[in-house]
Amino acid sequence: MSSVSNNKIIKWVDDRLPIISMMQHSAVEYPTPKNLSYWWNFGSLAGLVLVIMILSGLFLAMNYAANTGLAFLSVERIMRDVNYGWLIRYIHANGASMFFIVVYLHIVRGFYYGSYKPPREILWWLGLIIMLVMMGTAFMGYVLPWGQMSFWGATVITNLFSAIPLVGEHIVTWLWGGFSVDNPTLNRFFALHFLLPFVLVGIVVLHVWALHTVKSNNPLGIDMKGPQDSLPFHPYYTVKDLFGVGVFMMFFMAFVFWAPNFLGHPDNYIPANPMVTPAHIVPEWYFLPFYAILRAVPDKLGGVLLMFGAIVILAAMPWLDTSKVRSCTFRPIYKWFVMLFIADCVLLGYIGGKPAEEPYILIGQFATAWYFIHLLIVTPLVGWLEKPRPLPESISAAVTKKEAV
Amino acid sequence: MADTANPAHGATDGETRRDFLLYASSAVGVVGAGLALWPFIHSMNPAADTLALASTEVDLSPVAEGQAITVMWRGKPVFVRHRTADEISAARAVDVAGLRDPQKDEDRVKKPEWLVTVGVCTHLGCIPLGQKAADPRGDFGGWFCPCHGSHYDTSGRIRKGPAPLNLHVPEYAFLNDKTVKIG
Ligand code: HEM
Ligand code: FES
Numbered sequence: 001m002s003s004v005s006n007n008k009i010i011k012w013v014d015d016r017l018p019i020i021s022m023m024q025h026s027a028v029e030y031p032t033p034k035n036l037s038y039w040w041n042f043g044s045l046a047g048l049v050l051v052i053m054i055l056s057g058l059f060l061a062m063n064y065a066a067n068t069g070l071a072f073l074s075v076e077r078i079m080r081d082v083n084y085g086w087l088i089r090y091i092h093a094n095g096a097s098m099f100f101i102v103v104y105l106h107i108v109r110g111f112y113y114g115s116y117k118p119p120r121e122i123l124w125w126l127g128l129i130i131m132l133v134m135m136g137t138a139f140m141g142y143v144l145p146w147g148q149m150s151f152w153g154a155t156v157i158t159n160l161f162s163a164i165p166l167v168g169e170h171i172v173t174w175l176w177g178g179f180s181v182d183n184p185t186l187n188r189f190f191a192l193h194f195l196l197p198f199v200l201v202g203i204v205v206l207h208v209w210a211l212h213t214v215k216s217n218n219p220l221g222i223d224m225k226g227p228q229d230s231l232p233f234h235p236y237y238t239v240k241d242l243f244g245v246g247v248f249m250m251f252f253m254a255f256v257f258w259a260p261n262f263l264g265h266p267d268n269y270i271p272a273n274p275m276v277t278p279a280h281i282v283p284e285w286y287f288l289p290f291y292a293i294l295r296a297v298p299d300k301l302g303g304v305l306l307m308f309g310a311i312v313i314l315a316a317m318p319w320l321d322t323s324k325v326r327s328c329t330f331r332p333i334y335k336w337f338v339m340l341f342i343a344d345c346v347l348l349g350y351i352g353g354k355p356a357e358e359p360y361i362l363i364g365q366f367a368t369a370w371y372f373i374h375l376l377i378v379t380p381l382v383g384w385l386e387k388p389r390p391l392p393e394s395i396s397a398a399v400t401k402k403e404a405v
Numbered sequence: 406m407a408d409t410a411n412p413a414h415g416a417t418d419g420e421t422r423r424d425f426l427l428y429a430s431s432a433v434g435v436v437g438a439g440l441a442l443w444p445f446i447h448s449m450n451p452a453a454d455t456l457a458l459a460s461t462e463v464d465l466s467p468v469a470e471g472q473a474i475t476v477m478w479r480g481k482p483v484f485v486r487h488r489t490a491d492e493i494s495a496a497r498a499v500d501v502a503g504l505r506d507p508q509k510d511e512d513r514v515k516k517p518e519w520l521v522t523v524g525v526c527t528h529l530g531c532i533p534l535g536q537k538a539a540d541p542r543g544d545f546g547g548w549f550c551p552c553h554g555s556h557y558d559t560s561g562r563i564r565k566g567p568a569p570l571n572l573h574v575p576e577y578a579f580l581n582d583k584t585v586k587i588g
Contacts, residue, residue: 152531152552155529155530155531156529156530156531156552157529158530159528159529159530160529162529162530173450173451174446174449174450175449176451177449177450177451177452177455178451178455178480179451179455179458179479179480179481180479180480180481182480184449184451184452184455188449274477274480274481274482275475275477275482275532276532277531277532277551277552279534279551280551281531281551281552294553295553295567297567298566298567299567299569300528300529300567300568300569301569303567355551356551356552356553356554357554361554
């Protein structure tokens with residue numbers, strides 16, 4: 001611990017606050033499986049995007065006015081008059097989409113390689129909580145520019161709570177601070193939108209703490225058995241993560257500079273009008289699969305419960321998946337079901353963006369049914385019935401023998 | 406730190422007494438924290454100025470039969486529809502027992518030709534279409550909510566789609582033949 005450096009000053013600090021040896025321990029020596037693929041880059045990218053969102057958001061907040069009479073105009077002023085305001089806003093608006101792209105891929109990775117299984121349950125739950133808080137943050141952020149989609153998105157989403165029996169209406173009035181989405185609503189959404197990212201930072205710390213306790217999973221899904229199976233995090237994975245950052249930033253900046261409004265909705269450049277609902281309201285793309293589930297049920301409470309259920313049920317994955325084998329690499333049947341499930345989620349996303357008419361309603365109902373059938377029936381059954389392929393004896397054995405991965 | 410021996414340790418009598426004190430003070434603490442939380446929670450409910458809402462008076466004289474107008478009340482649209490004889494009879498011919506939110510048309514209006522409802526879909530709060538002549542009015546000739554496909558009839562009752570309730574009828578009164586006061 002104290003052999004952190006020969007430098008006297010560093011040693012003096014570290015003996016009083018072991019911050020340097022902690023860094024040394026968790027970001028330099030930290031033993032990491034030597035066979036990680038690029039699917040393991042998305043965690044560090046998610047952390048990067050969180051930092052970018054907090055910084056860009058901070059500078060937006062310096063020019064933003066959370067008042068229904070001013071909000072839209074203040075965002076237009078950011079776009080036209082504030083120096084580089086357009087850049088900061090486009091970074092922030094597209095950064096939200098990037099955040100979800102990265103986090104969804106990160107989750108898909110965990111799904112395919114069984115990263116939710118023991119001993120990583122708490123790590124998985126913290127990830128789901130991060131996703132939920134992100135969703136809340138992004139939803140409230142989208143309300144701030146006070147365009148038509150902001151207003152009607154806020155109306156529809158807050159009204160979800162009115163489905164709760166008895167107290168639903170009171171909860172919605174409480175959320176609004178009035179009888180419709182209005183100035184009190186905008187004010188509190190801004191306050192919460194500013195706060196929640198910092199709450200996220202806290203949960204991310206717990207997430208990484210849990211990770212460092214149980215260590216990374218890997219494409220083979222088998223545990224590290226000794227030093228021959230691992231590499232020190234630095235320089236091997238710091239460099240690999242940085243390479244990922246380079247590729248990712250090119251992707252991100254391509255949107256910011258060349259297609260800044262591609263992921264947004266043109267109706268949000270129309271100021272909010274509480275008297276006219278746009279003909280076709282859609283949430284941001286990252287909410288579409290859940291929106292499709294909501295609309296698949298022709299019953300208000302049922303739709304709302306199913307939508308929230310779709311996320312909550314993921315927390316039960318460690319038990320729903322009955323297989324002893326983590327990685328789908330060695331699961332000849334379940335592997336295809338996982339891919340089908342991901343395709344189903346993409347299909348739900350497509351349906352969520354379509355108007356509520358046939359044939360989309362029917363397709364959406366089938367896709368919703370499959371979402372739950374996969375998780376509640378297929379996953380436990382296949383886990384029992386499937387005969388997994390033999391696991392390699394260790395990570396290093398698999399890597400040196402160049403076995404099928 | 407750890408070398409202060411605890412003399413009470415092992416004395417069962419002392420333990421139950423301590424347990425009781427612990428539970429009692431925890432309970433007081435929890436209740437106190439809950440009470441302290443309430444002002445903050447309640448601060449998010451509508452403020453006094455938001456609650457002090459004026460009512461809205463509407464002049465009906467320019468609204469010809471078959472037309473509808475939308476007025477603003479409490480930040481929400483209110484639909485006032487001057488119904489045709491056909492629309493009224495369509496609304497009254499329905500078998501009420503078969504409705505999702507059973508209500509007779511007679512109970513939803515003060516004067517059959519004037520239907521007054523809050524123009525907010527009871528599903529998730531969008532504003533249904535059907536006020537303008539060119540709008541789609543759904544399968545039952547009333548309103549159609551484009552958000553998730555709720556159909557309302559000429560009495561503003563929910564007939565098809567996800568909404569659970571009929572369009573809400575606000576409190577209103579006719580001040581005279583041509584003026585109605587909402588709220
Ligand atoms: C988890 C991180 C965050 C996410 C996912 C997020 C998401 C969003 C989204 C989707 C918008 C709407 C963009 C648009 O269409 O204009 C937005 C706007 C905004 N955000 Fe954030 N945000 C985050 C962090 C922050 C932070 C930390 C702050 C303040 C320090 C902030 C301040 C703002 C402001 C002032 C706006 C309104 C200006 C605008 O609409 O561009 N955000 N945010
Ligand atoms: S809000 Fe009208 S159908 Fe959903």
